[in-house]
Amino acid sequence: MTVWVLGDQLTREHGPVAKRPDEPVLLIEAYAFAERLPYHPHKLTLVFSAMRHFRDELRDEGRDVHYYQVETFGDGLEAHFVDYSEDDLTIMRPAGGRTDRLRELVEKRGGSLDVVANPLFCCSSEQFDDWVDGRNVDTYRHEDFYRHMRRETGILMDDGDPVGGEWNYDEDNRETPPDDWEPPDPPAFEPDETTREVDEWVADRFDGDYDEPPYGGSWADPDPFRWPVTREQALEVLADFCRNRFTAFGPYQDAMRRESWAMSHSLLSTSLNLGLLHPAEVIDRAIDTYENGNAPLNSVEGFVRQVLGWREFMRHVYRRERDTFAEANQLAATEPLPEFFWTGETDMACLGDVIDGVRRRGYAHHIERLMVLSNFATTFGVDPRALNQWFHVAFIDAYHWVTTPNVVGMGTFASDVLSTKPYVASSNYVDRMSDYCGSCPYHKTKTIGENACPFNALYWDFLGRNEAHLRSNHRMGLIYSHWDDKDETEREAIDERAAAIRKAARRGDL
Ligand SMILES: Cc1cc2nc3c(=O)[nH]c(=O)nc-3n(C[C@H](O)[C@H](O)[C@H](O)COP(=O)(O)OP(=O)(O)OC[C@H]3O[C@@H](n4cnc5c(N)ncnc54)[C@H](O)[C@@H]3O)c2cc1C
Numbered sequence: 001m002t003v004w005v006l007g008d009q010l011t012r013e014h015g016p017v018a019k020r021p022d023e024p025v026l027l028i029e030a031y032a033f034a035e036r037l038p039y040h041p042h043k044l045t046l047v048f049s050a051m052r053h054f055r056d057e058l059r060d061e062g063r064d065v066h067y068y069q070v071e072t073f074g075d076g077l078e079a080h081f082v083d084y085s086e087d088d089l090t091i092m093r094p095a096g097g098r099t100d101r102l103r104e105l106v107e108k109r110g111g112s113l114d115v116v117a118n119p120l121f122c123c124s125s126e127q128f129d130d131w132v133d134g135r136n137v138d139t140y141r142h143e144d145f146y147r148h149m150r151r152e153t154g155i156l157m158d159d160g161d162p163v164g165g166e167w168n169y170d171e172d173n174r175e176t177p178p179d180d181w182e183p184p185d186p187p188a189f190e191p192d193e194t195t196r197e198v199d200e201w202v203a204d205r206f207d208g209d210y211d212e213p214p215y216g217g218s219w220a221d222p223d224p225f226r227w228p229v230t231r232e233q234a235l236e237v238l239a240d241f242c243r244n245r246f247t248a249f250g251p252y253q254d255a256m257r258r259e260s261w262a263m264s265h266s267l268l269s270t271s272l273n274l275g276l277l278h279p280a281e282v283i284d285r286a287i288d289t290y291e292n293g294n295a296p297l298n299s300v301e302g303f304v305r306q307v308l309g310w311r312e313f314m315r316h317v318y319r320r321e322r323d324t325f326a327e328a329n330q331l332a333a334t335e336p337l338p339e340f341f342w343t344g345e346t347d348m349a350c351l352g353d354v355i356d357g358v359r360r361r362g363y364a365h366h367i368e369r370l371m372v373l374s375n376f377a378t379t380f381g382v383d384p385r386a387l388n389q390w391f392h393v394a395f396i397d398a399y400h401w402v403t404t405p406n407v408v409g410m411g412t413f414a415s416d417v418l419s420t421k422p423y424v425a426s427s428n429y430v431d432r433m434s435d436y437c438g439s440c441p442y443h444k445t446k447t448i449g450e451n452a453c454p455f456n457a458l459y460w461d462f463l464g465r466n467e468a469h470l471r472s473n474h475r476m477g478l479i480y481s482h483w484d485d486k487d488e489t490e491r492e493a494i495d496e497r498a499a500a501i502r503k504a505a506r507r508g509d510l
């Protein structure tokens, strides 16, 4: 019997590694998948370095670890079964849910695969499925799920009621910082020998350089690698968040600043998604910080909403609806992704800066992902599958179970299984929540004309093009009343400006 650990299940505290302390562990570093798409080099360094650190920690504890560095999982299993023929493997269910392919690979080589529950989430599959069965509707609504989880777990609950009397403090969480606000320095970890070795190897092996976008792996422009690759480092990020970033996390959650790529966000997604941290311990730590008087209620509620609410919700909706998401394109969007998503070459100050951050660090915070990157792509009419693929390769925390529902379900409204309306906005939103517009060559208040902000015409054009689909949506009523105020001449001008923006984007001239 051997415990097979996937690269995003790096936990010694939970699951079969913890429960079967005497069994050997199997880890397979497989490279061919990493060559199929031009992943951000930091993402590859992160996963392979975290796996090697995990291997070394287990070996230091005296554990027997079979570690294979090969092209495919099939090759790794082949090598394993030569050494340990007819071995029985046990594995934690992957976060995305499916195991058919893994089982086939193992059985083809004469072994067996026992799949056990994935304990790296707060809500089990059975709990989520029961919650769905208990409702009489066939859509998934985050707010209902979040309240259900608060009641089930008792987190931030006081005698059956939400602590503070409200479920939601979003009203307090839409501020922008004053000009003299000093954002806290985001934690960074000097790469050790293992990480340096992986980083150099990734740069050598995946440096595919092609003339066409996405230019092989070389589309990115990586800063020195900085992300946590061990549980110890991940715990440091958590401690730093609670100590230095948590108070401002709530109020500035939706704010964007040119000079601060991290704002007061927790930067915990990579560690949570790799299994280095468990969401329950992250939430416990956040609640302690609040109860000790070191973070306000709006910050802690906002954080719990993200981790206990959105993260769990996305995972289970993906598990149940992955086939729906794979083909979803309810707004029939067919534009290819503009090339500047790879190069960062656009004069639009907000988009240029956010894409630059992605090229450098493989990261953008939530509101940049939703209201800059997705908002632009959605109003531009980009095919949701192309945008999803870009997010999947460009972000260090991307895994299908979390990227796809966020991009396809939330960001682009390609499916209505989890959102009731599209997250689209004109420059008003970006201007209100950021300091970008003041330094942008485009005019934030203009909709038509050469230097008008592209977000404005694209926004109205999006509403016009999708009227048949969206007007009947009761949450879009007010927005369409503004569209109704526009006469035919104005609508034609918007149409022309949107067409010109698309042409300019295709020419690489936006
Ligand atoms: C279009 C789009 C694509 C996204 N792609 C990913 C992705 O590939 N991987 C990923 O982990 N998150 C993704 N998110 C969710 C969210 O943007 C990131 O989790 C977050 O920005 C990570 O930074 P942080 O750790 O500093 O988060 P914080 O803002 O500090 O939030 C705390 C934690 O809450 C969780 N969280 C918050 N919102 C979500 C959400 N919508 N879905 C799932 N978890 C959430 C994350 O684990 C995060 O670490 C995406 C969101 C959008 C709109």
Ligand code: SF4
Pocket (backbone or CB within 6 Å): 348, 349, 350, 351, 426, 427, 430, 431, 436, 437, 438, 440, 441, 442, 443, 444, 453, 454, 455
């Ligand atoms: S003017 Fe438009 S393009 Fe420029 S920063 Fe503002 S929203 Fe972005």
